[in-house]
Amino acid sequence: xxxxxxxxxxxxxxxxxxxxxxxxxxxxxxxxxxxxxxxxxxxxxxxxxxxxxxxxxxxxxxxxxxxxxxxxxxxxxxxxxxxxxxxxxxxxxxxxxxxxxxxxxxxxxxxxxxxxxxxxxxxxxxxxxxxxxxxxxxxxxxxxxxxxxxxxxxxxxxxxxxxxxxxxxxxxxxxxxxxxxxxxxxxxxxxxxxxxxxxxxxxxxxxxxxxxxxxxxxxxxxxxxxxxxxxxxxxxxxxxxxxxxxxxxxxxxxxxxxxxxxxxxxxxxxxxxxxxxxxxxxxxxxxxxxxxxxxxxxxxxxxxxxxxxxxxxxxxxxxxxxxxxxxxxxxxxxxxxxxxxxxxxxxxxxxxxxxxxxxxxxxxxxxxxxxxxxxxxxxxxxxxxxxxxxxxxxxxxxxxxxxxxxxxxxxxxxxxxxxxxxxxxxxxxxxxxxxxxxxxxxxxxxxxxxxxxxxxxxxxxxxxxxxxxxxxxxxxxxxxxxxxxxxxxxxxxxxxxxxxxxxxxxxxxxxxxxxxxxxxxxxxxxxxxxxxxxxxxxxxxxxxxxxxxxxxxxxxxxxxxxxxxxxxxxxxxxxxxxxxxxxxxxxxxxxxxxxxxxxxxxxxxxxxxxxxxxxxxxxxxxxxxxxxxxxxxxxxxxxxxxxxxxxxxxxxxxxxxxxxxxxxxxxxxxxxxxxxxxxxxxxxxxxxxxxxxxxxxx
Numbered sequence: 227x228x229x230x231x232x233x234x235x236x237x238x239x240x241x242x243x244x245x246x247x248x249x250x251x252x253x254x255x256x257x258x259x260x261x262x263x264x265x266x267x268x269x270x271x272x273x274x275x276x277x278x279x280x281x282x283x284x285x286x287x288x289x290x291x292x293x294x295x296x297x298x299x300x301x302x303x304x305x306x307x308x309x310x311x312x313x314x315x316x317x318x319x320x321x322x323x324x325x326x327x328x329x330x331x332x333x334x335x336x337x338x339x340x341x342x343x344x345x346x347x348x349x350x351x352x353x354x355x356x357x358x359x360x361x362x363x364x365x366x367x368x369x370x371x372x373x374x375x376x377x378x379x380x381x382x383x384x385x386x387x388x389x390x391x392x393x394x395x396x397x398x399x400x401x402x403x404x405x406x407x408x409x410x411x412x413x414x415x416x417x418x419x420x421x422x423x424x425x426x427x428x429x430x431x432x433x434x435x436x437x438x439x440x441x442x443x444x445x446x447x448x449x450x451x452x453x454x455x456x457x458x459x460x461x462x463x464x465x466x467x468x469x470x471x472x473x474x475x476x477x478x479x480x481x482x483x484x485x486x487x488x489x490x491x492x493x494x495x496x497x498x499x500x501x502x503x504x505x506x507x508x509x510x511x512x513x514x515x516x517x518x519x520x521x522x523x524x525x526x527x528x529x530x531x532x533x534x535x536x537x538x539x540x541x542x543x544x545x546x547x548x549x550x551x552x553x554x555x556x557x558x559x560x561x562x563x564x565x566x567x568x569x570x571x572x573x574x575x576x577x578x579x580x581x582x583x584x585x586x587x588x589x590x591x592x593x594x595x596x597x598x599x600x601x602x603x604x605x606x607x608x609x610x611x612x613x614x615x616x617x618x619x620x621x622x623x624x625x626x627x628x629x630x631x632x633x634x635x636x637x638x639x640x641x642x643x644x645x646x647x648x649x650x651x652x653x654x655x656x657x658x659x660x661x662x663x664x665x666x667x668x669x670x671x672x673x674x675x676x677x678x679x680x681x682x683x684x685x686x687x688x689x690x691x692x693x694x695x696x697x698x699x700x701x702x703x704x705x706x707x708x709x710x711x712x713x714x715x716x717x718x719x720x721x722x723x724x725x726x727x728x729x730x731x732x733x734x735x736x737x738x739x740x741x742x743x744x745x746x747x748x749x750x751x752x753x754x755x756x757x758x759x760x761x762x763x764x765x766x767x768x769x770x771x772x773x774x775x776x777x778x779x780x781x782x783x784x785x786x787x788x789x790x791x792x793x794x795x796x797x798x799x800x801x802x803x804x805x806x807x808x809x810x811x812x813x814x815x816x817x818x819x820x821x822x823x824x825x826x827x828x829x830x831x832x833x834x835x836x837x838x839x840x841x842x843x844x845x846x847x848x849x850x851x852x853x854x855x856x857x858x859x860x861x862x863x864x865x866x867x868x869x870x871x872x873x874x875x876x877x878x879x880x881x882x883x884x885x886x887x888x889x890x891x892x893x894x895x896x897x898x899x900x901x902x903x904x905x906x907x908x909x910x911x912x913x914x915x916x917x918x919x920x921x922x923x924x
Contacts (some may be wrong), residue, residue, distance in 0.1 A: 321348065659814065
């Protein structure tokens with residue numbers, strides 16, 4: 227798993243043992259990047275693997291006797307041969323870097339052999355893919371985009387104005403406290419680079435819509451706030467209900483993202499998560515249209531505004547904002563195109579032929595018996611065929627072994643109430659420890675499928691979590707330019723996670739004893755244990771989290787009957803009218819889905835279905851050769867320009883600062899310098915920095 231943040235590249239690994247499916251994971255290394263292009267990412271990945279295989283690398287600066295390290299070439303070659311999958315986000319540079327490492331694209335170094343020749347699959351982060359189901363579709367639905375931008379996301383929106391003002395935030399907090407029957411919230415904060423995080427201020431505004439109107443009125447009377455007047459003038463009952471529907475949609479997506487946002491997420495459950503999400507949004511905004519009947523933001527907003535309409539002052543006159551049945555129908559009609567966009571985007575982001583989707587045949591943690599029967603009979607052949615193609619095992623042998631061992635794993639899952647991965651590990655432990663059971667339950671071909679299921683992941687979330695943990699514990703600016711080794715050691719220590727029961731507690735106990743020994747005093751000798759230690763604090767039923775849990779449980783209960791017949795509603799969903807921008811978005815998603823299908827065919831786990839995949843794959847291969855040549859020519863031209871680059875500045879004492887010149891791109895040194903003469907002109911390889919010169923007067 228690989229990801230970047232603020233010029234830093236961090237790589238994690240997951241490895242598994244075939245005998246008992248025990249998984250080991252950790253940080254492979256961290257590096258600092260000057261550029262974020264594909265060649266830099268590929269080169270940094272190669273260097274990180276070499277550093278990982280170097281004993282004594284990144285030793286502390288105080289260890290003067292430690293050598294630079296000894297490179298273990300055997301370990302390096304073993305890691306190169308064992309890597310089967312690379313998981314990154316969908317950025318173009320990340321995907322191209324993975325292809326360069328795999329050997330299917332040509333890089334800048336032009337290595338005679340690829341770094342990772344046995345990579346079977348280039349995976350994309352599922353959590354990042356899920357976040358794209360909200361921002362892009364909303365941007366092509368004008369009514370939804372306008373109300374969300376004016377209320378939540380823009381710089382002059384109500385949420386941003388209130389959040390960035392301490393006075394306005396205190397006013398809102400006091401008004402919220404007056405509504406004691408509602409969940410008490412703190413702020414309207416959101417991470418603007420994460421569009422899905424806007425669900426928090428969106429939901430809080432809908433929950434406290436009455437308090438928000440009181441605050442906006444107070445602000446408008448206190449000062450000349452144009453943003454208050456424009457927002458109040460643009461609001462009506464339909465837009466307020468549409469804002470509430472958007473809050474329900476954002477929370478449903480956030481639930482889906484959080485389910486995928488873990489490195490330990492079982493890829494065998496990916497299809498079920500996608501189907502649950504699609505059934506949830508279909509029952510809320512599709513043909514059933516039960517958003518205002520199910521407990522949630524829309525129902526709360528409808529009841530609140532129906533019982534207590536809000537009044538606003540518009541040009542000296544009082545304006546009443548009320549909600550009617552016509553407003554409900556108009557708001558639901560405005561949200562229906564989003565359902566179609568989400569269904570089309572899921573075809574591109576989570577295709578049913580994907581390897582992770584094919585692992586559904588190994589999912590034994592499903593509670594629905596009919597779904598298990600359908601997987602076992604209808605989809606098992608195609609799923610096993612895809613898995614066996616990419617893992618190079620016999621599909622008939624694997625299917626027979628799966629049919630024999632599946633009931634054992636299913637029974638152990640029911641008994642121990644564990645996940646699919648743990649159930650398969652228990653099944654192997656139960657059946658493979660004696661010759662008699664090994665003969666009855668063979669796993670010659672199935673072992674490779676189970677190993678991939680236990681080890682492979684469709685998420686890079688642990689990489690970002692390591693970055694966030696390092697910023698919380700060490701600060702984003704603690705490590706300077708000379709502290710790369712200290713930063714790498716700190717990240718490795720912070721990412722430590724003990725495996726097994728009691729190991730982490732033992733480590734904490736030993737650390738406490740060591741600290742007490744060094745301090746020559748036992749600080750805990752008079753400590754008394756709390757009587758309520760280990761018991762969760764009772765928060766009551768009026769918290770925001772309780773409201774969200776109640777909403778999600780209600781939506782799941784209503785959407786459960788639609789999960790089995792979701793495909794029957796696809797014709798009606800695809801018939802929903804969209805705008806011109808919406809049609810362009812649908813065409814874009816169709817093109818992306820086609821590219822994913824061609825990529826799956828080139829990876830070898832998808833057969834040609836008569837739609838011209840072979841011709842498209844050949845055309846793509848030829849175009850990639852042309853693109854690689856163009857990249858090589860561009861790279862050579864840039865290097866040539868850099869080598870011939872000279873300094874071009876407006877010559878003045880103020881800009882020279884008497885002793886140095888800023889070197890920018892495409893610059894030339896003037897031949898005649900007034901009152902100055904350069905004594906040194908060696909500036910090659912110093913572009914983008916200050917260069918010191920000696921000057922003499924003529």
